[in-house]
Amino acid sequence: MKISRLFQIVYILLEKKSITANELAEKFEVSVRTIYRDIETLTESGIPIYTTQGKGGGITLMDQFILNKSLLLEKEQDEILFSLQSLSVTNYPEIDEILTKLSHVFKKSDTKWIEVDFSSWGSDTKEKEYFSLFKQAILDRQIISFHYINSNGDKGFRRVLPTKLLFKDKSWYLEAFCLDKAASRIFKINRMSKIEVTDDHLEQMDNVETLSFSPPFHDDHQERADLVLRVSPEVSYRIFDEFDEEHITIEKDGFYHITISHMKGEWLYSYLLSYGNYLEVIEPTDIRKELKNRIQQMLNLYSNTKSNS
Incomplete structure (x- = not known):
């Protein structure tokens, strides 16, 4: 501000x-x-x-x-205007007013050449609506409460001290100190609901000195899996969008050999199944078996005679 x-x-x-x-x-x-x-x-x-x-x-x-000649170079003016326009995605207050004023001072009219929008096509604006709330809670060191669903589908109530907003891998997250777990956590914003800013501040909490702000980890869980995948070239458009090139090897038959490390959880199975018959999990065997079980359950579901009648 x-x-x-x-x-x-x-x-x-x-x-x-x-x-x-x-x-x-x-x-x-x-x-x-x-x-x-x-x-x-x-x-x-x-x-x-x-x-x-x-x-x-x-x-x-x-x-x-004269501001545009005495203080800032032409390139620096463009960078300032670009940064302000990028901030509009967070619904930062007064951005439009500031952008208009600086555009006038810099004598620039072409400030609408870019639009930054991190939301997916057809999504609602829930994440954007939370930015102002989270920002104020972070600055005022206020405790917020909310209901949360992790990637396993487990529901719970949390009270946290928010510390930072993060954008990573196409999603917004909130980094916070969880008072229930007494440790730092990262929460995916679109899994949060019934968010409320409480009247409690960090300074009002008991035993503040015992809080340990260690590096946060994702709230879902910490267990990870080292995956070896074999993917059909028919979905190459997804491969280079979703995996780093250093993890990709092209085999002689044109299939892609991919090695990645990823957190286990319900989301991982949904993601792997989204490739349909274009992806095969080679390792680890427990995930391969679980996918096989889920595919069999799907087959049983569609083989049900009542559903086909």
Whole structure:
């Protein structure tokens, strides 16, 4: 929020030339002391701002200052606008307003050349709606509660201190300290429901000093499987989208030999089955057997005479 306030202060000064600290404090709903700290930050960054005391005094930007030539190179301006536009995916407040103002200052009109959207086609906007809630809870160090379903289908209630939002492998996750497990965890956002920000803050929790913020692991579980897969070239379009090239070897018959390590769980079986008869699990034998059992159960389901009648 401070960065956006700094840019807006410069924009105001470019338009008004002079304004009092009280006026800025009232506009941004912060203290006068905070405004003076912002001015100090701007002057240390090379922006020629000075203050005058007495009647008619205030905070002033030197007349010869031009933001787009004195502070930032053309490439740097483009990078700032691109970064702001990328932030729109998180529903970050005031992004559109800041983007419009800086586009005007930089004299650029072509700021809509890219749209960043991490959601899948046809999905709802649940993840986006949570960003503002999570961000505020992280900044205010507030405890949140929610219901969670892990990849095994197990349901549970959690109370956590959120610490970071993560985007990895096409999905958003929340890194948090789980008060129930007394350890760091990572939760997949689209498996969270009934999310509430509580009135509890970290400072109010008992035995805060005993909390151990060790590196988090995925909440589903830690057990992993070393997989050896044989995949048909007919689905090569998926292979290079979903696996690193270093894990792929092309066999003489054109099939792909893939070696990966992945967490075990219900999701893994669903994923492997999504390849249909184009993928065979060579190792490990327990996963190969489990897939065989599931395929047999599917066959039994469709062989049911009642369903076919």
